[in-house]
Amino acid sequence: MSAPDPHVSPRLTPADHRALSDEAKRDPQAYWRKVAQRLDWIEWPNKIHDATNGWFADGTLNASVNCLDRHLATRGDQTALIWQGEEADNIIRMTYRDLHERVCRMANVLREEGVKRGDRVAIHLPGVTEGIVAMLACARIGAMHVVLFGGFSAEAIADRLADSGAVVAITANVGRRGAKRIPFKATMDTALGLRPLSVRRLLVVSVTDDSVPMQTGRDAALEPLLEAAMPSCDAETMSANDPLFLLYTSGSTGKPKGIVHGTGGYLTWASYTQEMVFDHQPGDIFWCTADIGWITGHSYVVYGPLANGGTILLFEGMPSSPHPGRWWDVIENHKVTTFYTSPTAIRALMREGDDVPDARNLSTLRVLGTVGEPISHDAWTWFHDVIGKGRCALVDTWWQTETGGIMISPIPGAVKEKPAAATLPLPGIQPVLVDEKGAPIDGAAEGVLCIDGAWPGRALTIWQDDGLFQTTYLKPYPGHYFTGDGARRDEEGYFWITGRVDDVINVSGHRIGSAEIEDALATDHAIAESAAIGVPHDLKGQGIVVYVVPRDPSAAEMESRAVKAITAKVGRYAVPERVLVVPDLPKTRSGKNVRRLMRKIACGETEGFGDLSTLANPDIVPTLIEIAQRATS
Numbered sequence: 001m002s003a004p005d006p007h008v009s010p011r012l013t014p015a016d017h018r019a020l021s022d023e024a025k026r027d028p029q030a031y032w033r034k035v036a037q038r039l040d041w042i043e044w045p046n047k048i049h050d051a052t053n054g055w056f057a058d059g060t061l062n063a064s065v066n067c068l069d070r071h072l073a074t075r076g077d078q079t080a081l082i083w084q085g086e087e088a089d090n091i092i093r094m095t096y097r098d099l100h101e102r103v104c105r106m107a108n109v110l111r112e113e114g115v116k117r118g119d120r121v122a123i124h125l126p127g128v129t130e131g132i133v134a135m136l137a138c139a140r141i142g143a144m145h146v147v148l149f150g151g152f153s154a155e156a157i158a159d160r161l162a163d164s165g166a167v168v169a170i171t172a173n174v175g176r177r178g179a180k181r182i183p184f185k186a187t188m189d190t191a192l193g194l195r196p197l198s199v200r201r202l203l204v205v206s207v208t209d210d211s212v213p214m215q216t217g218r219d220a221a222l223e224p225l226l227e228a229a230m231p232s233c234d235a236e237t238m239s240a241n242d243p244l245f246l247l248y249t250s251g252s253t254g255k256p257k258g259i260v261h262g263t264g265g266y267l268t269w270a271s272y273t274q275e276m277v278f279d280h281q282p283g284d285i286f287w288c289t290a291d292i293g294w295i296t297g298h299s300y301v302v303y304g305p306l307a308n309g310g311t312i313l314l315f316e317g318m319p320s321s322p323h324p325g326r327w328w329d330v331i332e333n334h335k336v337t338t339f340y341t342s343p344t345a346i347r348a349l350m351r352e353g354d355d356v357p358d359a360r361n362l363s364t365l366r367v368l369g370t371v372g373e374p375i376s377h378d379a380w381t382w383f384h385d386v387i388g389k390g391r392c393a394l395v396d397t398w399w400q401t402e403t404g405g406i407m408i409s410p411i412p413g414a415v416k417e418k419p420a421a422a423t424l425p426l427p428g429i430q431p432v433l434v435d436e437k438g439a440p441i442d443g444a445a446e447g448v449l450c451i452d453g454a455w456p457g458r459a460l461t462i463w464q465d466d467g468l469f470q471t472t473y474l475k476p477y478p479g480h481y482f483t484g485d486g487a488r489r490d491e492e493g494y495f496w497i498t499g500r501v502d503d504v505i506n507v508s509g510h511r512i513g514s515a516e517i518e519d520a521l522a523t524d525h526a527i528a529e530s531a532a533i534g535v536p537h538d539l540k541g542q543g544i545v546v547y548v549v550p551r552d553p554s555a556a557e558m559e560s561r562a563v564k565a566i567t568a569k570v571g572r573y574a575v576p577e578r579v580l581v582v583p584d585l586p587k588t589r590s591g592k593n594v595r596r597l598m599r600k601i602a603c604g605e606t607e608g609f610g611d612l613s614t615l616a617n618p619d620i621v622p623t624l625i626e627i628a629q630r631a632t633s
């Protein structure tokens with residue numbers, strides 16, 4: 001718990017943090033009015049917040065103007081984006097002026113394609129600059145971007161294209177991973193061929209020289225269109241509550257939810273939190289390793305740092321490829337100051353040994369951050385001591401797709417860290433712990449984590465299903481926003497996130513719904529029933545164990561069928577650690593699967609299951625134990 005190095009001059013002190021928190025509590029309207037001033041508004045919002053109209057309801061602005069145009073006069077020649085390809089000498093630097101021009105061209109291409117405000121544009125790209133450019137171009141013309149994670153299967157893409165009603169999609173011929181090629185275009189072709197969809201144009205980025213089949217009338221190479229497009233483009237005037245984007249995430253139901261974020265509230269939140277939590281300073285080189293397909297990429301690769309006029313780094317490759325020190329080389333070569341990554345990545349890098357980072361000069365680092373899953377004490381300590389050399393601030397940031405940005409986190413200089421604790425809420429955020437009945441619990445205790453009150457970054461709704469938004473987040477504990485997480489609060493009021501309390505599994509920081517996997521397995525008629533369970537995993541945080549009941553007990557190759565169904569319907573990132581082919585699932589007398597029991601058995605426990613007499617089929621338990629033991633032996 002050493003203090004940051006003296007060369008770090010954090011903008012906030014503990015007293016500032018207390019004062020801001022008090023101010024936000026005392027007069028939230030005044031506090032958020034002040035915070036909103038960080039953006040450039042076309043019409044200043046006189047209405048700050050009310051339950052009916054939401055955030056900054058009468059304000060208008062454009063997110064791309066806030067991330068680009070407003071910086072041109074003061075930092076047009078500053079590097080906005082450093083792109084580092086997998087190969088060390090493959091680097092692109094774009095100033096704010098360059099990025100602005102490229103975004104304008106892309107916006108004109110989209111307009112030329114007939115994309116109008118409110119339309120949805122799907123972006124399915126590897127780690128190339130065009131992803132960021134396309135997001136900001138959508139924001140410029142008031143279209144909603146729908147970024148689709150590169151690891152999604154064709155079916156998962158088709159589901160999201162159908163739900164969002166995207167009219168244009170952008171993909172790449174291929175993605176690069178060392179010598180390997182990831183078939184982005186081919187996956188998109190399959191997705192578009194699965195069923196009738198509203199995508200009328202597929203724009204293709206050529207990442208390499210690899211040629212891919214193009215469908216006449218539907219597909220077009222993007223680069224020639226960008227070159228032909230005008231380098232300037234008027235930005236749409238958007239209302240603060242006009243959606244900025246739609247991003248799919250998983251929950252307890254099988255169907256992924258299209259989380260909708262608004263323009264004014266979200267951007268205020270991304271910008272406020274990026275500056276505060278990462279102690280953003282002029283000259284910082286900010287590297288958030290997240291894929292833009294997830295919310296972390298939206299808020300902390302793109303919107304937060306660019307709204308604040310920062311310099312972002314985008315790396316195309318993997319942490320340990322082609323050698324274990326690749327990420328540390330990137331930090332050394334580009335003089336990264338702020339490094340935000342996942343506990344999964346830290347665990348993997350930690351295994352390579354200390355001599356790998358020790359052989360690099362990481363002295364430019366000031367602030368380190370983690371996100372997406374609980375971090376263990378040892379991974380936190382390694383990151384702090386070996387990478388941060390004990391002199392960097394380390395922020396373990398808790399938040400979610402739905403919250404838009406960081407909610408609970410240390411703040412360099414202002415909120416003292418404790419290893420593996422998310423620590424204190426940001427000024428203006430009111431977490432509360434409740435018991436199963438929804439009664440708030442005071443003091444040092446453990447409970448379900450909810451958030452009280454309003455904050456600008458909260459999602460507007462679920463795309464085309466506001467009822468589901470209400471039932472998922474607002475109804476489970478009336479009066480509170482339900483996060484789906486459990487947490488412990490210590491004597492100092494620090495929060496320690498304990499993990500999901502619902503059926504969401506967190507694999508390497510990727511949120512996957514049990515029901516999503518079970519729905520995928522149900523597409524194979526040979527599978528009568530299934531259950532997907534999250535179990536602890538050394539590297540990934542959680543791994544998936546799947547129980548599968550075959551329709552025909554003598555059916556062969558059930559394991560590979562199960563893996564195939566999951567890969568096809570969800571994606572390779574959801575492939576289970578183990579498939580347990582079992583004759584039946586443990587059930588209550590009313591026919592409900594007893595997940596608690598399945599979790600224990602999947603974790604290798606053989607006793608301590610409590611009273612089994614309430615089960616309809618207690619005899620199944622020893623069989624399940626035996627099958628689980630066989631699978632791990």
Ligand code: PRX
Pocket residue numbers: 249294295296370371372373374375396397398399400401402422483484485497499500506509510511
């Ligand atoms: O369970 C929590 C976990 O990730 C979930 C949110 O996932 P997603 O919407 O994909 O957003 C990930 C990036 C913000 C949360 O409900 N989570 C996120 N941050 C932490 C965390 N668990 C523990 N510690 C964290 N710092």
